[in-house]
Amino acid sequence: MKYAYEYYKKSAEYIQERAGGEIGLGLVLGSSLGGISELIQDRIIIKYKEIPNFLMSTVDSHAGELLIGTLSGKKVVCMSGRFHYYEGYEFERLAVPMRVFKLLGVKKVILTNAAGGINTDYKPGDVMLISDHIKLTGASPVRGPNIPELGPRFFDVSNMYTRTLRELAKAEAEKQGIDLKEGVYFYATGPQFETPAEIRAMRILGGDAVGMSTVTEAITAAHCGMEVLGISLITNMAAGVLDQPVTTEEVDLEGRKAKDKLERLITSVVGAM
Template sequence: MRYAYGYYKKAADYIKERIGEEVQFGLILGSSLGGLAEKIKDPVVIDYKEIPNFLLSTVESHAGKLIVGNLGEKRVICMSGRFHHYEGYEFERLAIPIRVFRLLGVETLILTNAAGAINRDMAPGDIMLINDHIKLQGQSPVRGQNIPEFGPRFFDVSDMYTRDLRDLAKRVGEKESIELKEGVYFYASGPQFETPAEIRAMRILGGDAVGMSTVTEAITAAHCGIKVLGISLISNMAAGITGDPVTTQEVNEVGEKSEEKVERLIKQIIKEI
């Protein structure tokens, strides 16, 4: 399915009417990490279903709301709940939120997710900065006719997860006494969790953590010239490592226990950008 520039502009214009001035900082919250949205002051809350040409979140733990307001001294636009290929969306449609963000003025984007640890040196509750990703499944979100208003047909992604932002996050982590790991995020389409054999293959290929989100957003942001900081909360050990089954209950429990730490980290990062 092809979308012209005006398709995205219609969504952005509706949001602009609701929020007024442009917003420089974007934030997308992953599974069990939606609590930070409640810390946004003087919020304008927009249900996804109200936005023309936008998508709807079908994941129960995702609020499905766009929130614009102040986080510390910075004005941010936050997606509390994101969209995934496993919900039935074509990869091209997953570009919609990020392109709308760009039209709203977003220059820096923080992506969070809950991920399973492939690297045995990581454990549930750890925070991993994404320095790269591996995506071997599905199409690119910017597949199809290029829209030059967003970016060039061919574009570099060697610094997709912006090094300067990772360095800033590390400095903030040291100040806040929050230990940060760093690694490669392996994209899996889901919704089933990965098999033990798949995890072994991912480890051989260089993956440190695995999840079902984030990558399409990062690719679209790179095309739009948006800087990206990717943060994974390690919510469980990936399949086959401990012998225990992977469950959404475990993911949610670890998210609840670690939420304050992740929120503090993000708030301080935004403050110092």
């Protein structure tokens, strides 16, 4: 039964009993970006630990809550806090949230994260639209027996970060006067930050920003047939770009400083979807 269709269905049924009805849009909030959840109206809050077969967030800056409510007139399900390989979860376990979203009726998902800037034209506080990603770890969240009810065994990911959603986000950013970058997100497993040599290699391979999340969710969402919009907040420059260490304090600080800008962008994009 583990990782079979019924495993995910049990989680979704518990959430639907509390929330009622299908939910078309999912939102995942990354490190220090949980304040966006305060904009959701008529909120139903469910602690992750209450949901059967769900995961537990161990990151201090993540609330560990699922919120269902209305944002910019749309019914949404929002994860305030996410899960990572470095917390000890198998890659296959990291498929749980998006598969549960699929069973809740989610068709589109917005994935946000805090990331380190590899591109030397970037600076802390910039917002980057994810056009594509690079993952060289070899493992996949959809490894193992396929579940046909959730998606096909083999699937195309050439448009994983949905082009039409990216164009919509660019248009909304322009309306809001937000300078929106667009680039490639490089996935690293963590929890240690990357070495300067690794960052140089990532830059050569085409990475513009680096982080420890989002990619497993994007792959699972693509398998489930969802449209994906990925947004990175550049909270620091990656190791070796500046002559200073990378710290979690810097990540948290830039997250708080960029709060208003991200709120305007996300609410505007959700309203336009």
